[in-house]
Amino acid sequence: MAAKKGKQFDPVETLHAIEEKFEMFQILNEEGVIVNEDANPNLSDEELVDLMSRMVFTRILDQRSTSLNRQGRLGFYAPTAGQEASQIASHFALEKEDFVLPGYRDVPQMLFHGLPLSTAFLWSRGHFQGGTIPENVNVFPPQIIIGAQYIQAAGIALGFQKRGTKAVAMTYTGDGGTSQGDFYEGINFAGAYRSPAIFIVQNNQYAISTPRELQTAAKTLAQKGIAAGIPSVLVDGMDPLAVYAVTRDARERALNGEGPTLIETMCYRYGPHTMAGDDPTRYRTSETDSEWEKRDALIRFRKYLEGKGLWNEEKENEVIERAKEEIKEAIKEADAAPKQKVSDFINIMHKGELPYNLQEQLAIYTEKESK
Ligand SMILES: Cc1ncc(C[n+]2csc(CCOP(=O)(O)OP(=O)(O)O)c2C)c(N)n1
Secondary structure, eight states: OOOOOSSOOOHHHHHHHHHHHOOOBOSBOTTSOBSOGGGOOOOOHHHHHHHHHHHHHHHHHHHHHHHHHHTTSOOOOOOOTTOHIIIIIHHTTOOTTSEEEOBTTOHHHHHHTTOOHHHHHHHHTTOGGGGOOOTTOOBOOOBOSTTHHHHHHHHHHHHHHHHTOOOOEEEEEETGGGGSHHHHHHHHHHHHHTOSEEEEEEEOSEETTEEHHHHOSOSOSTTHHHHTTOOEEEEETTOHHHHHHHHHHHHHHHHTTOOOEEEEEEOOOOSOSSTTTOOGGGTSOHHHHHHHHTTOHHHHHHHHHHHTTOOOHHHHHHHHHHHHHHHHHHHHHHHTSOOOOHHHHHHHHOOSSOOHHHHHHHHHHHHHHTO
16 A cells, blocks of 8 residues: 655654643642642642641651661651652542552551551561451552552452442552553553553652663653553642642543543652662762752642641641651550461461461461460
8 A cells, every 4th residue: 555645654753742741730839829720629628637637647657657667666668758749639539438559658548548557557567467458448458569559450440340339449659660561551451441540650750779760761651651541640749739639530530431540740759768778868969859858748738728827837736746646556556466476377378278288387386386
């Protein structure tokens, strides 16, 4: 067949045209001023205060968890400071019946979805009770395998769709996670079935020490959703109103049968990758840190709420004190959990009759543990 005359298809131009479409969506700027009134989600005063209180709680939890880890009272911990709007404002758009599939850094969303804090602390300590999710709490334990939660989210969303359940599955990964096969498989599958899933990519600029620029040739991570045929958006991940608005819209579309959405939230991780020895000063400068800190979600949201007469220092201190109290109680509860035994692991891992070798081991450990 003869090629058509006229303008040639230009793949380079097409790529640039798509990339240029992904401007960062913002509603509340760094100064705490609404710059996009038409998109304002118009949360009630009570909701605005609730959202701020949740973000303050999360910042305090981050500080306390960091020092509890240093004291040897917590185990695994992945810091969250800098990601409060990405995490908490996206979760704020969900209902209890929705399902949350977190990564290891997404413990705060699990808490606001109903997971007891003491359970999260036990998870950090590697205690088996930390992986026991209460019946009525729609979350999975935090995923450690990068990207695997995207596949699981596609499956849960498909399940909701098949059962006619009016709920969405929302999952989180990082910038590095978008390089994994599971990421592409998950978004493709949900796109193909038009399942009610919301895929959040928290672009905190680093996958451990690998900067975002070395991770992929793609100019934005949001544009990766286009190849899967799903609506995708790049949002200021330090703007709680913008993150909330795009997630709420994604949920609405999903419940209307319009399929999944991919949301890239542009944010920053202030702390180390985890508390297990990462030193961020080896791969980034303090100038970069302070550039991002100026965009902080808590600072801008505080200014905005103060301007509306909804927030002040006294109110913030109340939230901080309550948070500290709650954390103290939860650690006490975690301390009171029974010490785990090897026999627990054998019993938990196997339902029904144990194979002979494990029966032998169970007998040995039960004997040892009885002494
Ligand atoms: C499949 C897999 N490969 C490698 C790792 C080791 N690993 C742990 S965290 C991490 C970086 C992830 O970075 P990103 O997705 O940007 O998330 P962030 O930690 O910044 O939130 C890697 C490679 C892993 N856990 N799973």
